[in-house]
Amino acid sequence: MFTEPFMQRALLAALFLTPLCALLGVFVTARRLAFFSDTISHGTLAGVALAFWWGWSDPTVPMVLFSLLMAAAILWLKEHTELLTDTIMALLLSGSVSLAMILFSFLKSYRGEVHRFLFGDILAVGAGEVVAAGVLLAVVGTGLFYRLSDLSLVTAQEDLAHVCGIRVRRLNYLFSLVLTLTVAMSIRLMGIILVSSLLVIPAAAARNLSRNLRQHLVGSVGVGVLSGLSGTMLSYELDAPCGPTIVMAAISCFVMTLVVSGLAGRRFKGMRHSA
Amino acid sequence: MSVACPVCAAVDLAIEARGVEVLLGDRQVLRGVDLIVPRGEVVALIGPNGAGKTTLLRSLIGLVPRTAGRIRLLGEDDLDRALPRIGYVPQRLVVERNFILSAREFLAIRLRRTRGWFWQSHKSIDACFGEELERLGVSSLLDLPLAALSGGQLQRVLIAFSLLGRPELLLLDEPTNGVDQPGEKTFYELIGEVHRRHRLTVVLVSHDLSMVYRQATWVYALNGVVCCQGPVDEVMNTDSLKLAYGTHVSPYHHQHVH
Numbered sequence: 001m002f003t004e005p006f007m008q009r010a011l012l013a014a015l016f017l018t019p020l021c022a023l024l025g026v027f028v029t030a031r032r033l034a035f036f037s038d039t040i041s042h043g044t045l046a047g048v049a050l051a052f053w054w055g056w057s058d059p060t061v062p063m064v065l066f067s068l069l070m071a072a073a074i075l076w077l078k079e080h081t082e083l084l085t086d087t088i089m090a091l092l093l094s095g096s097v098s099l100a101m102i103l104f105s106f107l108k109s110y111r112g113e114v115h116r117f118l119f120g121d122i123l124a125v126g127a128g129e130v131v132a133a134g135v136l137l138a139v140v141g142t143g144l145f146y147r148l149s150d151l152s153l154v155t156a157q158e159d160l161a162h163v164c165g166i167r168v169r170r171l172n173y174l175f176s177l178v179l180t181l182t183v184a185m186s187i188r189l190m191g192i193i194l195v196s197s198l199l200v201i202p203a204a205a206a207r208n209l210s211r212n213l214r215q216h217l218v219g220s221v222g223v224g225v226l227s228g229l230s231g232t233m234l235s236y237e238l239d240a241p242c243g244p245t246i247v248m249a250a251i252s253c254f255v256m257t258l259v260v261s262g263l264a265g266r267r268f269k270g271m272r273h274s275a
Numbered sequence: 276m277s278v279a280c281p282v283c284a285a286v287d288l289a290i291e292a293r294g295v296e297v298l299l300g301d302r303q304v305l306r307g308v309d310l311i312v313p314r315g316e317v318v319a320l321i322g323p324n325g326a327g328k329t330t331l332l333r334s335l336i337g338l339v340p341r342t343a344g345r346i347r348l349l350g351e352d353d354l355d356r357a358l359p360r361i362g363y364v365p366q367r368l369v370v371e372r373n374f375i376l377s378a379r380e381f382l383a384i385r386l387r388r389t390r391g392w393f394w395q396s397h398k399s400i401d402a403c404f405g406e407e408l409e410r411l412g413v414s415s416l417l418d419l420p421l422a423a424l425s426g427g428q429l430q431r432v433l434i435a436f437s438l439l440g441r442p443e444l445l446l447l448d449e450p451t452n453g454v455d456q457p458g459e460k461t462f463y464e465l466i467g468e469v470h471r472r473h474r475l476t477v478v479l480v481s482h483d484l485s486m487v488y489r490q491a492t493w494v495y496a497l498n499g500v501v502c503c504q505g506p507v508d509e510v511m512n513t514d515s516l517k518l519a520y521g522t523h524v525s526p527y528h529h530q531h532v533h
Contacts, residue, residue: 090277148393155376156381159365164384212380213374213378
């Protein structure tokens with residue numbers, strides 16, 4: 001399996017994207033941005049449809065553009081209307097998916113393609129995407145650890161962050177931008193529907209066993225990489241779609257950490273009673 | 276030529292705010308407030324709900340935009356230059372339950388030497404904190420996530436956070452919110468102690484007039500405007516409180532009843 005070029009690309013992509021998503025996921029879950037990332041990933045489907053409409057075979061660029069467009073639309077509407085963020089995102093998500101599906105209905109020859117974008121396609125990961133994912137991991141990983149204190153404080157309490165001289169608005173926009181690009185890059189592997197699970201599940205699994213942020217970040221990356229690599233290999237062995245297999249691997253990790261934390265909790269409780 | 280106020284010119288001022296006006300939505304919360312705080316004082320802002328106490332505090336440090344007025348903090352017109360010398364304890368820290376920042380990690384963010392806490396051992400981080408945390412009763416809480424702390428514990432951690440920055444000016448917003456009665460007294464003793472030891476200027480917002488009576492040296496009674504101000508004994512014993520609170524006021528400072 002490791003000699004096949006497409007598998008090498010898929011495994012490398014998983015190796016680059018899962019730690020990236022796992023790191024961001026810790027902050028995504030704390031800041032309740034899971035729906036934000038879902039909306040952005042669904043928005044890219046309209047980019048795919050438009051790319052095919054124009055006769056482009058590689059929709060990567062329009063996908064990234066549409067993800068940025070969605071993020072900008074969410075943030076703009078949030079600032080310039082009284083609407084709740086949930087409402088804005090539900091509106092944009094359904095709007096962009098509807099637009100995409102109408103366009104696809106005109107493109108009869110591409111109908112089978114929708115499925116590959118919705119659930120991810122191991123064969124679709126190109127060399128360019130692997131390089132882009134690697135660069136993104138290097139840049140975002142470095143930036144995140146460089147600004148970890150700032151990001152942590154903004155997540156814990158924005159007013160305090162302001163008083164400590166952190167440019168809160170700028171950092172929030174930067175985080176949204178990084179999250180958007182990461183989501184857009186992860187879609188070929190994970191699929192539009194499942195991409196936010198790569199952000200949420202590793203963070204949730206690690207949360208069960210962590211007592212501070214450092215443990216949470218390390219654990220989340222561990223769970224992410226483990227489920228990314230094992231899921232990709234399993235999908236090859238079982239000839240199953242890649243995204244769903246990775247998700248199932250991550251969910252297995254989550255269940256395990258839940259059981260372990262439950263057992264540990266019971267032991268602590270027992271100790272407290274006996275004391 | 277403008278004539279400088281002789282008092283202001285002579286005294287070193289921590290806060291010099293003049294004609295501050297703030298609009299929140301359609302409501303003019305502050306209608307031209309002057310707040311003058313000399314260095315080393317403990318000044319209490321009192322007033323009924325919606326009087327603009329919190330808004331005034333927040334406007335001082337740029338958390339609320341003002342529509343008019345001039346603010347000078349610690350002799351600086353530029354807020355960015357004054358901010359590093361200011362400690363702020365917000366009304367309540369709504370801690371996201373999913374975000375498990377431990378108290379140690381949270382406090383480490385405040386110090387330049389421990390901003391890379393992710394790569395440092397707990398021991399070396401704690402060594403940078405110094406003895407202050409012990410006095411504040413925070414050193415036993417360092418391993419706990421912020422979300423797991425009780426209201427009183429969290430308040431102590433927040434005070435510790437602002438003191439680690441060696442502030443010259445400490446702004447406290449309703450510091451007893453969410454703290455139970457027995458905890459409250461020690462909390463204010465703590466403020467008094469911190470004030471004496473660090474010689475810093477403290478501005479606190481409070482509903483609790485008995486607390487104001489015990490700790491503050493100067494009181495501003497606020498209700499959209501400054502209704503009255505003066506030394507604690509004067510303000511707390513005059514009819515001027517009625518101006519701020521309305522007619523049915525009972526300043527309960529438990530004078531020698533016990």
